Amino acid sequence: MAEQSIVSRHRWGMVVDVDRCTGCQACVVACQAENNIPTNTEETYLQHRAHEWIRVERYWVGEYPDIKARFLPVLCQQCANAPCEPVCPVYATHRSDDGLNTQVYNRCVGTRYCGNNCPWHVRFFNFAQPEWSEPLHNQLNSDVTVRFRGIMEKCTFCVQRIRRAERIAKREGRALRDLEFQPACAQACPPDVLVFGDLNDQNSRVSQLARDPRGYLLLGELGTEPSITYLKKVDPFPPQTKEAPEPHTPNERTR
DSSP states (O other): HHHHHHTTOOOEHHHHHHHOOOOOOHHHHHHHTTOOOOOOOHHHHHHHHOSEEEEEEEEEETTTEEEEEEEEEOOOOOOOOTTTTOOTTTOEEEOOOOOEEEEEGEEEEEEEEEHHTTOOEEEEEEEEEOOOOOOOOOOOOOSSSOOOTOOOOOOOHHHHHHHHHHHHHHHOOOOOOOOOOHHHHHHHHHTTTEEEEEEEEETTTHHHHHHTTTTEEETTGGGOOEEEEEEOOOOOOOOOOOOOOOOOEEEEEEE
């Protein structure tokens, strides 16, 4: 009971600053390495069976020739009112005390109802037994279960890192510190797009960023109460005013 009360004090969440994202995909690679996700091939993409717990969507704004690329990282939103949970007939997916939508792999029977009910398409079904080429199987993470054929999987906010940090803090007789640990995606992000932390701690960095006026929820109108807040893109040079005025003299042109 004591350990349960310690865990329930936290509510893990994330802020995604779209204004910083460059679409480098470092978060995708780090997630695959940390969580034992098999390498996607051309065949898996063509069959629409690729696994990416976090993906970076690219879209375009403006009109030709004034067009800019925008990038949007999308992962499990860890909803408080998750539409994936009530449709599971065996209760393989449920919400934990610290705000995570957990997936019990050995309970899942592969109905895929949860995947059909996820508006963000961030749940994946294992159509085949996962395989790695000869060098890559040596880098599997022993802290993470290798999922088998016929079950669903999704982002866990790197729950293995959360539990490890909790055990260390408990052993040392202290509370968890803000930014003491990060999921693999946030740790690998060069421009600091992804910020993870405890939303119940009003002084944490993630809580402060979640209150930013630029904040919005992805598909927030659905009322699922996501634990991820997105910060809007800020363009200092909108398409209609981006071009600098033409210089008036030859000397100004060469400066």
